[in-house]
Amino acid sequence: MPPKDNAFAPGFPSNADIAALTEWRRDLHRHPELSGEEAETAKRVVEMLSPTKPDRVLAGLGGHGIAAVYEAAEDGPSILLRCELDALPIEELGDVPYRSEVQGKAHLCGHDGHMAILAGVARWLGANRPVRGRAILLFQPAEEDGAGAAKVIADPRFAEITPDYALSLHNMPGLRFGHAALEPGAMACASRGMKITLTGRTAHASQPETGLSPVPAMSRLMPLLTGLGTGGVPSDPDFSLVTVTHARVGEPAFGVAPGQAELWVTLRTQNDAGMDALVARAEAAVGAAAIEAGLQHAISYHDVFRHCDNDAEATQLLASALEAENIPTEPGKLPMRASEDFGRFGDVSKSAMMLLGSGTDCAALHNPDYDFPDSLIAIGARVFVQCLRQRLF
Incomplete structure (x- = not known):
């Protein structure tokens, strides 16, 4: 395990990274697409990934899913980091300047922010190739209706990249900003x-x-x-x-x-x-x-x-990353009542998901005035990069 000196990538993400990721997140926010309809969102993801030069990009995975694979020459574990592409069929009532331009549809669960977090990881991987194994960034379709993960896993091409570990996060209003909730066992209903x-x-x-x-x-x-x-x-x-x-x-x-x-x-x-x-x-x-x-x-x-269950070893992988980033964890927050499509990845890998606090003054998920806090992008990206460093570097 690498030393927990919090200096794995001096300046990552840089001010330029943060500005670019924030702008990209807000562009996604303006152009929401519902479950199964994420064609244009997927195109934006592929364009974003191009400068990072992944070794493989699997497009149209389980629908409109995108998987970017960063390979190492040396054998080692495969770690999949997953985010979601889809928005919700809710009219946005917030007054942000980048509010949804599509009537009756909006990113009111934070999937735009989750995508920006993985975009930050992609920027880091573009400059830091794994020493062993492979990193897989999965932009999953159709999470909101529970259909996407099953379709991704059933896609014959997924067998080519089936991971040893699958990790994910979800922002959570009501949890103190930048704090985390993570425990082994039951995670979501x-x-x-x-x-x-x-x-x-x-x-x-x-x-x-x-x-x-x-x-x-x-x-x-x-x-x-x-x-x-x-x-x-x-x-x-x-x-x-x-x-x-x-x-x-x-x-x-x-x-x-x-x-x-x-x-x-x-x-x-x-x-x-x-x-x-x-x-x-x-x-x-x-x-x-x-x-x-x-x-x-x-x-x-x-x-x-399905219910979402956190594997003990995968949970420890995330826990070590949180510790390296000095991110406090709050006990007693799990399992959450809400459901998560991510649970199906536990059938094919050691999987774990954590909650990352959006703050106690943030509108609740699926509320018409909810907006993902851009300042979480850098925090989430660094946690995920720490996970990759533990096993692939």
Whole structure:
């Protein structure tokens, strides 16, 4: 392990680096693209990577993903650093001069900042090739809907670069600026969207008894499903939460009693085993309510996220880097309730993810006035470079 003298790259990132990375991040912020639509964002990434001269660039990985590979002549481990390409379908209400130029879409989770952090690592690797093994910078598509990691891993070309270690970070409002949350074990909850359709028969609004309305069943199901959650804290292995996110009954017409209803709920558990049990209970409740009301029903699942678990060795790799950078860690912050597509990389490598504090006065993730703090770019880049130095230099 290299000495923890905090002088691995004097002046990195330089003022010029910081200015360029900040400008690039803000350009990404102006041009957000949703999950699966990140074609122009991917082009910007490839253009940014070009001056760093990676040995290989895999474009179109699992969709619009980009993997840049920096090889060493000597055998050694492969370390993958991952960030996300996609934005959110939310209208930005902040007043920053670089606010989103795309109506109804915005980088309100900080993926633009995560990309800038990896861009900083790429600039460093352009001047500092690994001595052994290889560094892989992955710009992953479709994180927000939970589809991207699975598609990247399923891409046949990923087998050529399957890493020994996969590392990631996410900025976190509410955590003190520049502080970190990192622990082995459960890191982020499993979740999935459950879409329920109830079908009966329409009727004239003056004669509702001649139809079969889903309203009574829908009214019972909303509190019944939310009541399946055990509550508590995510550190409890039995933690679960059911949240109603959308409901629609019939058509917007005063003359028609409804014949169909749609209910969307999000199921959330600390781990995948708990999710299997919660799904079974929720499906049984929906089926029973539909049968009792004489309705047909259908269930489909969307935005499926596995739970995210931090491997002990990969966690120590990140912990040593944080120590080298004198970054404090705050205990008791994990696992977080939110879900992370990164968990799937644990199937193919030793993986770990940390949270990097955006500050206690920063708007929450997915809020319409959220904006990634540019001053985190240099901190995140240095942490990741420290990880690479421990094993590849």
